[in-house]
Amino acid sequence: MRNDSRGVPYLSLRLVDRTGSVDARMWKLPKELLDGLDGPEYVRVEGVTHEYRGMLQVKIERLTVLSREEVDEGDYVPVTERDLAALASEMESLGEELEDVYLKRLLDAMVADEDFWAAFCSAPAAKSMHHARIGGLLEHSVQCVRVARVLAGIYPVDRDLLLFGAAFHDVGKVEELSWNGGGFSYSDRGRLQGHVVLGERILRRYMEKVPGFPDELEMELSHILLSHQGEPEYGAPEQPRTLEALLVHHIDNMDARVEMFLAATENVSSGGWSSHDNPLGRALYVPPGRKG
Incomplete structure (x- = not known):
């Protein structure tokens, strides 16, 4: 859980499955998500992908927490x-x-x-x-x-x-x-x-x-x-x-x-910057003409 520049709370997530990962954000939070998630969860999400500061990101519109019985764990x-x-x-x-x-x-x-x-x-x-x-x-x-x-x-x-x-x-x-x-x-x-x-x-x-x-x-x-x-x-x-x-x-x-x-930098476009939220602890730059 984080607050934006206006003090409005939003959920910051990383969505992961066996194919890779992508950053995601969710605003307009329902009551059950106002305190965030207790830890890693299996979720079903609906949203729109867009580029934010050179990085691919998902803007989540709906999020449902799933039970382990509803998923094949090998897919994740x-x-x-x-x-x-x-x-x-x-x-x-x-x-x-x-x-x-x-x-x-x-x-x-x-x-x-x-x-x-x-x-x-x-x-x-x-x-x-x-x-x-x-x-x-x-x-x-x-x-x-x-x-x-x-x-x-x-x-x-x-x-x-x-x-x-x-x-x-x-x-x-x-x-x-x-x-x-x-x-x-x-x-x-x-x-x-x-x-x-x-x-x-x-x-x-x-x-x-x-x-x-x-x-x-x-x-x-x-x-x-x-x-x-x-x-x-x-x-x-x-x-x-x-x-x-x-x-x-x-x-x-x-x-x-x-x-x-x-x-x-996997989802960073040419000439863009990554988020600072990574194991190296800093925003990382992908020069123009290169792929992240």
Whole structure:
């Protein structure tokens, strides 16, 4: 609920289904909506789309809150538009370019676990901040590997360690998040421990399945996962202290923020501005001749 410049209350919403999202506003509110909505709801709306300050927006004329029995919840879960099978194949083929035999065996052990691999390939990368869609974790991970390949040709790094860290820095999301029931939420384990700790534990379980996995490699790989958030205030038990860990942190951060920008400007016309109400916390500009 917000008030306009005249002090008149209106409802500000974001309408979401599996195809995407759009901002919406509703004036002339019935009594039952004067206090807004308690939280996310399934709704049926009637209204008119128009462009407001360069952004697509829906002016809602009628809104009805629906019960869960009236909807197919699968219609409301965002899904990546990318080819999930192709992304999974690209991730699996990473093993073919790894020269380190232990990292190669580690990847093989993870892919061979069908339940884990199915979860990794379908999980969202976040509840709402970035790549919040079915397959979002896989999409984000593949993109990070692609960036890591470029950086490995520029900086004096252990290429295999950098690529593997970029691929699985967010592996804890498979236990931190739940993506059933028509939306994304945090599991109890996710709320209590977070994906950074969960991810390091997951990777450690698979490292224990690889005979003779070197202690030094285990330590450096664990450090990448534990430090990839960068700073303690963002959930990192440690700051990056190796070059590979530093690069994985910045690769992750860059891809996440690019995705935030693209999602926030999805409905912005050329030469227009987004709303400031987005994960980046600022109005974003799409220059003339470009698409949001």
